[in-house]
Structure formats: structure tokens, C-alpha cells
Amino acid sequence: MVEKVTTINVSKLREDFPVLKxxxxxxxxxxxxxxxxSQKPESVIETTDRYYREYNANIHRGxxxxxxxxxxxxxxxxxxxxxxxxAKHTEEIxxxxxxxxxxxxxxxxxxxxxxxxxxxxxxxxxxxxxxxxPWQLLAQEKGATVEYVxxxxxxxxxxxxxxxxxxxxxxxxxxxxxxxxxxxxNPVKEIGKVAHRYGAMFLVDAxxxxxxxxxxxxxxxxxxxxxxxxxxxxxxxIGVLHGKSEHLRRMPPFLGGGEMIREVHTTGSLWKDIxxxxxxxxxxxxxxxxxxxxxxxxxxxxxxxxxEQEREIAKYAIGRMSEVKDLTLYGPRDIAQRxxxxxxxxxxxxxxxxxSILDEDGIAIRSGHHCAQPLMEFLxxxxxxxxxxxxxxxREEVDVFINALEKARKLFAR
Amino acid sequence: MSSEIxxxxxxxxxxNPRNFGDLPEPDVRAKDSNPLCGDIIEMQLxxxxxxxxxxxxxxxxxxxxQASASMLTExxxxxxxxxxxAMGKPYVLELLGIDxxxxxxxxxxxxxxxxxxxxxxxxxxxxxxxxxxxx
Numbered sequence: 353m354v355e356k357v358t359t360i361n362v363s364k365l366r367e368d369f370p371v372l373k374x375x376x377x378x379x380x381x382x383x384x385x386x387x388x389x390s391q392k393p394e395s396v397i398e399t400t401d402r403y404y405r406e407y408n409a410n411i412h413r414g415x416x417x418x419x420x421x422x423x424x425x426x427x428x429x430x431x432x433x434x435x436x437x438x439a440k441h442t443e444e445i446x447x448x449x450x451x452x453x454x455x456x457x458x459x460x461x462x463x464x465x466x467x468x469x470x471x472x473x474x475x476x477x478x479x480x481x482x483x484x485x486p487w488q489l490l491a492q493e494k495g496a497t498v499e500y501v502x503x504x505x506x507x508x509x510x511x512x513x514x515x516x517x518x519x520x521x522x523x524x525x526x527x528x529x530x531x532x533x534x535x536x537x538n539p540v541k542e543i544g545k546v547a548h549r550y551g552a553m554f555l556v557d558a559x560x561x562x563x564x565x566x567x568x569x570x571x572x573x574x575x576x577x578x579x580x581x582x583x584x585x586x587x588x589x590i591g592v593l594h595g596k597s598e599h600l601r602r603m604p605p606f607l608g609g610g611e612m613i614r615e616v617h618t619t620g621s622l623w624k625d626i627x628x629x630x631x632x633x634x635x636x637x638x639x640x641x642x643x644x645x646x647x648x649x650x651x652x653x654x655x656x657x658x659x660e661q662e663r664e665i666a667k668y669a670i671g672r673m674s675e676v677k678d679l680t681l682y683g684p685r686d687i688a689q690r691x692x693x694x695x696x697x698x699x700x701x702x703x704x705x706x707x708s709i710l711d712e713d714g715i716a717i718r719s720g721h722h723c724a725q726p727l728m729e730f731l732x733x734x735x736x737x738x739x740x741x742x743x744x745x746x747r748e749e750v751d752v753f754i755n756a757l758e759k760a761r762k763l764f765a766r
Numbered sequence: 767m768s769s770e771i772x773x774x775x776x777x778x779x780x781x782n783p784r785n786f787g788d789l790p791e792p793d794v795r796a797k798d799s800n801p802l803c804g805d806i807i808e809m810q811l812x813x814x815x816x817x818x819x820x821x822x823x824x825x826x827x828x829x830x831x832q833a834s835a836s837m838l839t840e841x842x843x844x845x846x847x848x849x850x851x852a853m854g855k856p857y858v859l860e861l862l863g864i865d866x867x868x869x870x871x872x873x874x875x876x877x878x879x880x881x882x883x884x885x886x887x888x889x890x891x892x893x894x895x896x897x898x899x900x901x
């Protein structure tokens with residue numbers, strides 16, 4: 353079998369990320385907490401800095417030069433993001449604070465207008481709290497039920513359950529494209545087809561997929577698609593909801609206020625057209641522009657290359673981790689079924705203790721329930737450690753990580 | 767912060783916790799968890815003449831939380847309830863012999879919080895804000 357050779361020059365690429373030059377506890381930083389947030393390249397930092405230095409202004413209504421430039425940059429970012437996820441129309445891109453707010457927008461706006469007593473909302477057991485709690489709140493308010501598709505021993509969704517659970521009562525199906533705990537890549541296109549067969553809406557939580565693989569919202573044929581900017585090299589505080597324009601035009605507004613209205617009278621108001629209808633108040637202008645720069649950076653590398661590079665590192669890490677005694681790795685064994693998110697436990701060492709020990713060697717991993725308590729409960733594991741990779745991670749870093757795991761194991765074996 | 771916190775003594779208390787388990791007839795018991803990590807500590811106390819006559823703890827969680835709770839149970843035997851009410855973070859740090867740092871301090875203080883909850887519960891007094899904010 354011929355392995356595809358990645359075209360990314362990682363050591364050169366690492367120079368783009370200032371923070372990677374940092375020492376932590378006297379050791380070079382090894383940043384394996386990318387599923388929580390990614391680091392930022394110089395181009396994103398420069399772009400946001402330039403906005404404040406050169407053309408900081410409020411957008412849309414200003415008549416002066418700075419307002420014009422800021423508006424242009426903000427709307428250019430929207431176009432870049434639309435192209436990046438292969439949206440049909442630019443106005444289908446709505447800026448939010450993060451993926452959580454994007455999902456809440458759908459739950460509040462579409463959900464409150466369309467979900468009623470006895471209706472069913474279908475989720476999976478591997479959803480992040482951001483794609484669970486908004487639906488629980490909606491179900492409680494409306495007297496609807498929430499049902500969860502479970503996983504098999506390999507951390508893959510039970511597709512037969514998808515067919516069993518989704519029925520005529522189902523109003524919406526909400527599924528993560530890639531699990532932030534198990535790394536599992538879910539067959540969203542197939543699940544969406546089942547949802548649509550029953551007339552249900554289909555929402556994809558893409559927070560862990562958009563940063564790491566090529567996505568195509570038209571191919572997936574989802575009604576809503578949510579992701580965050582900060583996990584894909586962009587700033588914090590900016591996220592995206594993509595929705596099919598026919599839904600977005602029909603749905604009631606989410607937040608009311610300035611920027612989202614056409615006319616306001618004492619007797620009532622008229623909304624702007626999409627996407628502005630859903631963007632009340634002064635938006636995170638610099639966040640959107642910074643996210644545009646992040647999309648430029650990723651597009652230049654090519655998402656196929658990003659995916660290959662991470663798969664390569666994940667494959668190497670899985671191989672090395674399997675050599676560590678008493679290490680339990682969660683999620684699919686098949687590298688083709690997962691992104692570079694590796695959750696594990698080492699013997700009976702608590703995840704928090706392990707994270708502390710690794711921190712001593714400058715290695716940043718995450719530990720705890722990873723905002724996925726239903727999944728942790730289902731697996732009956734109180735906490736896990738998680739190493740998650742991005743384009744700038746190397747095999748050498750994985751080697752240091754493995755040595756630190758061995759050190760921790762010996763420390764606790766005494 | 768470093769794995770210096772995993773000194774032999776802390777790992778020893780984690781592996782072989784002193785005063786672990788149940789008391790036959792406790793006068794009071796309290797339980798609490800750290801919402802950030804889910805660590806759980808329960809304490810059971812026997813009180814005599816305003817002093818801790820006997821004490822046990824149970825729990826699940828990281829080495830810091832379990833070891834510091836166990837050390838605390840040894841240290842407070844014979845102490846008056848007023849003495850326990852007056853204990854704070856410095857007392858626990860002295861027991862541990864090291865500062866676990868800002869990200870782990872709450873792990874270390876969970877035992878003290880539960881101990882104080884037990885005392886306030888026994889006395890039938892409202893728990894102070896200071897105690898609530900320990901973890």
C-alpha cells in the first residue's frame with residue numbers, strides 16, 4: 353500500500369506560531385490541547401492587530417472611510433468562510449460568539465417556533481454539552497422528549513439505532529461531525545438522509561471537524577451547521593452558524609436590537625434580511641476579520657493536507673501509546689474513522705494528576721469530563737486525559753509525551 | 767508547579783489512605799464534590815465534649831484530593847470544633863508540605879470544605895460564604 357506523503361513542511365510552519373517558541377517550566381511547550389483551542393499564526397495576530405491600529409470603526413452604518421474599510425473586511429471574511437465550507441450563498445453565514453451560541457440560536461429561534469408537546473429531538477450520546485443542553489432546555493419548555501443514539505464498543509455510533517430512534521415525531525436530529533472525546537468521525541451525510549426522510553431538520557456540530565478536514569455543507573445537505581473560530585486558528589469570541597437560506601428567511605429573529613432591524617416603530621419592527629437579522633448589536637468585528645485570516649491560512653495549506661498531516665501524527669501517537677503499559681485508549685481503532693483527538697487513561701492515575709505531571713515537562717493536555725458527561729456516564733469513566741493534535745505537532749513531541757507518560761506510570765507505581 | 771507535589775508522602779496517603787471507610791454510628795456526616803473534576807469526599811465524625819472523637823472519610827478522585835482529605839482526618843482528631851472552624855488554606859498547605867499551585871488548590875481544599883460542612887451541620891449553623899467558596 354502506498355502511503356500518501358504529506359506536503360506540509362511542519363518545521364517551517366511552526367515558525368508561523370509565536371507561542372510555540374515558548375518554554376514552559378523550562379521545557380519547550382508541547383501543545384496537545386488543540387481540541388480545546390488552537391494556537392494562532394502570526395497572520396491572524398497581525399490581521400487583528402492591524403484592524404485596531406489602522407481601521408477600527410463600527411460597521412454597516414458608517415459613511416466615513418474607516419467604517420467602509422471595516423465593513424468591507426468584515427463582509428469579506430463572511431465570503432471566505434462561505435467558500436471554505438462550500439456554502440451555496442454567503443448570506444447563509446451568520447456570525448455568533450461560538451458554536452454554542454450558534455446551536456442556541458437554532459434552539460431558540462427555530463426550536464421555539466417548531467417544536468411542541470410530544471415531539472422528539474434526537475441527539476447522540478457523544479455530543480458536547482453545547483449540543484445537549486440547549487435541546488434539553490427546549491424539550492423541558494415545550495414538553496418534548498430527547499433521545500440519544502448510543503455507541504458501540506469501538507466508539508462508533510450505532511447506525512441501526514439511528515434508524516430505530518428517528519421517526520415521524522422527530523423534529524430535529526443534532527449530531528457532532530467529530531467527537532471531542534472519542535475522535536470518532538460520524539457519517540453525517542447518511543444520518544441527515546434518515547432525518548430528512550422523516551421530515552426532520554438536521555443540525556451538525558462541526559466544532560471539531562471544520563478545523564481538521566475538508567467540509568462541504570451542500571454535500572452533507574444539513575439544515576444547520578455550527579462551529580467555532582478559535583479551534584481553527586482564529587480568535588476567541590467568534591463562531592459561525594450556517595443555515596440553509598430558506599430556513600433562515602422563515603425563522604424568527606434570535607436576539608433583538610440594533611444592526612438587525614430595517615425599521616423600528618412604537619407599534620413594532622421590521623427585520624433586515626439574512627444574515628443581519630440574526631446579528632443584533634455591534635458584532636465581534638475583529639473576531640470575524642481574524643477568522644477570515646485563519647481561513648486564508650488553512651486554505652493555503654489545503655484542508656486535505658491538514659487532515660493527512662494530523663492523521664499521520666495521530667497514527668504515530670496511537671502506535672506509541674499502545675506500547676505504554678496499563679494505557680487505555682478510547683475511540684475507534686481505525687485511524688480512518690477518527691480525527692486527531694486521543695482520550696485515554698493510564699492505569700489508575702487520575703486524569704488531573706496525569707495532567708499535572710505532564711505539565712512539568714511543558715506538555716499541555718486536557719483532563720476531566722471534556723464537557724461530555726452523558727458520554728462519560730455511558731462509558732462509566734469518571735475522567736479521561738486527552739491529547740489532541742493540530743498541524744504544528746510533530747513526532748518528536750509525541751516521543752517526549754510518551755516518555756512523560758512512562759515517568760508518570762513509574763511515579764505512581766511506587 | 768511540578769510533580770514535586772507527588773512526594774512520596776502524598777502518594778503513600780493516596781495508595782494507603784488513613785481513616786478511610788465508615789464509622790459505626792457517626793454523629794454527623796457531610797459530602798461534597800468539586801464540580802470542575804467530579805472529585806468526591808464524604809466525612810463522618812464522632813463528636814465528644816466539643817472535640818472530634820473519631821473521624822473517617824470516603825471518596826473518589828485525584829491523589830491530591832484524597833491524600834489531603836486523609837491527612838486532614840489524622841490531623842483533626844482531638845481538635846475542638848472552633849479550631850476546625852478557624853482552619854483555612856494555610857493549614858492544609860502545611861499538612862501537604864507543598865503548594866499544589868492555582869490549578870490544583872481546589873483539589874487540596876475539598877477535604878477541608880467537607881470537614882467544615884460536617885462541623886457546621888453538627889452545630890446546626892448556617893455555612894459561611896468563606897466555606898462555600900473553598901471549592
